Amino acid sequence: MRQKLSLQNVMGYFRVRWSKLPDVRRPNNNTRYDIADGVNSAFAVFFMQSGSFLAHQRLLQSKKGRSNARSLFQVEEIPSDPQIRNLVDPLSSRDFQEDFWFLLDELKEQQRLLQFRNELNTYAVALDGVSFFSSEKISCPKCLKREDRSGTEHYYHSAITPVFVKPGQSQVLPLPPEFIVPQDGSEKQDCERVAAKRWLSQHHGHFPEHSVTYLGDDLYANQPTCQLIAETYRQFFIFVCKPESHPGLYEWISFLDKNNGIETVTHRHWNGKHGETWQYRFAHQVPLRNGSDALQLSWLELVITHEDTGEILYQNSFVTNHLITSTNVIQLAQVGRTRWKIENENNNTLKTKGYCLEHNFGHGQQDLANVLATLNMLAFLVHTIQELIEPAYQRLRRALGARKTFFNDLRALTRYMVFDTWDDLFRFMEEGLEIAPLPP
Ligand SMILES: [Zn+2]
Numbered sequence: 001m002r003q004k005l006s007l008q009n010v011m012g013y014f015r016v017r018w019s020k021l022p023d024v025r026r027p028n029n030n031t032r033y034d035i036a037d038g039v040n041s042a043f044a045v046f047f048m049q050s051g052s053f054l055a056h057q058r059l060l061q062s063k064k065g066r067s068n069a070r071s072l073f074q075v076e077e078i079p080s081d082p083q084i085r086n087l088v089d090p091l092s093s094r095d096f097q098e099d100f101w102f103l104l105d106e107l108k109e110q111q112r113l114l115q116f117r118n119e120l121n122t123y124a125v126a127l128d129g130v131s132f133f134s135s136e137k138i139s140c141p142k143c144l145k146r147e148d149r150s151g152t153e154h155y156y157h158s159a160i161t162p163v164f165v166k167p168g169q170s171q172v173l174p175l176p177p178e179f180i181v182p183q184d185g186s187e188k189q190d191c192e193r194v195a196a197k198r199w200l201s202q203h204h205g206h207f208p209e210h211s212v213t214y215l216g217d218d219l220y221a222n223q224p225t226c227q228l229i230a231e232t233y234r235q236f237f238i239f240v241c242k243p244e245s246h247p248g249l250y251e252w253i254s255f256l257d258k259n260n261g262i263e264t265v266t267h268r269h270w271n272g273k274h275g276e277t278w279q280y281r282f283a284h285q286v287p288l289r290n291g292s293d294a295l296q297l298s299w300l301e302l303v304i305t306h307e308d309t310g311e312i313l314y315q316n317s318f319v320t321n322h323l324i325t326s327t328n329v330i331q332l333a334q335v336g337r338t339r340w341k342i343e344n345e346n347n348n349t350l351k352t353k354g355y356c357l358e359h360n361f362g363h364g365q366q367d368l369a370n371v372l373a374t375l376n377m378l379a380f381l382v383h384t385i386q387e388l389i390e391p392a393y394q395r396l397r398r399a400l401g402a403r404k405t406f407f408n409d410l411r412a413l414t415r416y417m418v419f420d421t422w423d424d425l426f427r428f429m430e431e432g433l434e435i436a437p438l439p440p
Pocket of ligand 1: 133138139140141142143144155156157363
């Protein structure tokens with residue numbers, strides 16, 4: 001079963017898939033390289049988290065007549081960096097959505113996605129925006145523009161990057177990103193909403209009804225978005241709902257408050273140093289906005305206070321179309337709060353933990369910047385799946401401690417030696433570390 005998602009097979013699958021990508025080059029143009037040589041090479045850079053991986057492989061190829069680019073990443077011939085950009089630029093970031101779903105659907109098929117199912121009996125998908133490739137000088141037709149206080153124009157790219165999250169689960173699983181395009185508008189909030197709407201219409205078919213809870217910050221807690229999710233796509237949501245942006249709703253809440261219309265559940269927690277009071281308050285049938293057509297939603301609030309000092313340690317409120325009861329309110333708040341994971345686990349990982357999402361890998365003339373960002377996120381998904389299902393990968397990551405050490409070692413080994421398969425590489429590392437499992 002695991003075979004289908006083993007690295008060797010995933011790379012083989014990518015090679016076959018990417019060979020079929022549209023080739024818009026004119027025949028007299030440089031057609032020496034297959035499109036897949038360009039895409040697999042770019043993917044290899046993100047997977048190895050190394051800008052110099054391909055240079056080392058070109059050297060190995062010239063000295064030994066073979067390289068890890070071919071054996072591990074199925075690159076037939078390694079193009080130069082400018083050739084890779086030329087090969088990849090005419091592609092669309094959309095071309096790679098199918099690859100995310102191939103991996104996620106297979107994970108589901110193998111019952112391995114179940115570990116992301118939460119206590120509300122749904123999968124939580126957190127929505128959030130992320131910006132990357134910011135520059136004052138370099139730009140492309142897909143760039144967004146903003147002016148800073150001094151009047152200097154900055155070019156950048158932006159996307160919503162949905163991920164599967166679960167309370168208590170350290171990994172997150174990235175879904176295909178949706179890029180914000182210049183036509184989406186000028187306000188950050190509008191752009192993100194429009195892109196989210198596009199994402200939903202593209203991908204909703206992958207989820208059976210009532211199987212997903214979307215998480216998002218305050219900008220998603222508006223009538224059109226909530227209506228789309230609840231009524232059109234028949235899924236759930238838990239969105240942050242701030243008083244500043246929902247005055248009508250909070251007037252209603254304060255009215256209910258005065259008339260005993262708010263239910264309360266209180267728990268005491270010991271955090272290791274002092275006691276905390278966790279107070280959940282919730283109400284049903286609250287109008288999201290003013291007007292007779294307003295959606296009626298449930299509202300909940302969690303306030304955590306220091307038991308001795310009374311200091312407020314955490315406070316947040318949400319709207320949801322889940323039915324809130326005094327038994328599930330704790331789970332609802334917990335799932336709602338995992339939204340922060342998208343920033344910690346996904347966006348920060350992509351920016352700081354070796355993926356260098358913000359680094360400017362190239363804008364190109366067409367969709368290059370977004371295609372490269374998509375391949376970077378796809379590399380993150382493949383790494384995470386290996387962490388979830390591949391025993392050798394798990395043992396190595398555990399034995400080497402920091403993820404940085406693991407990737408340093410991968411880079412160093414593949415610089416000097418050529419491995420025929422991923423299994424060979426992992427076996428070599430395991431034997432060296434003396435952590436190889438005993439033969440059955
Ligand atoms: Zn650009």
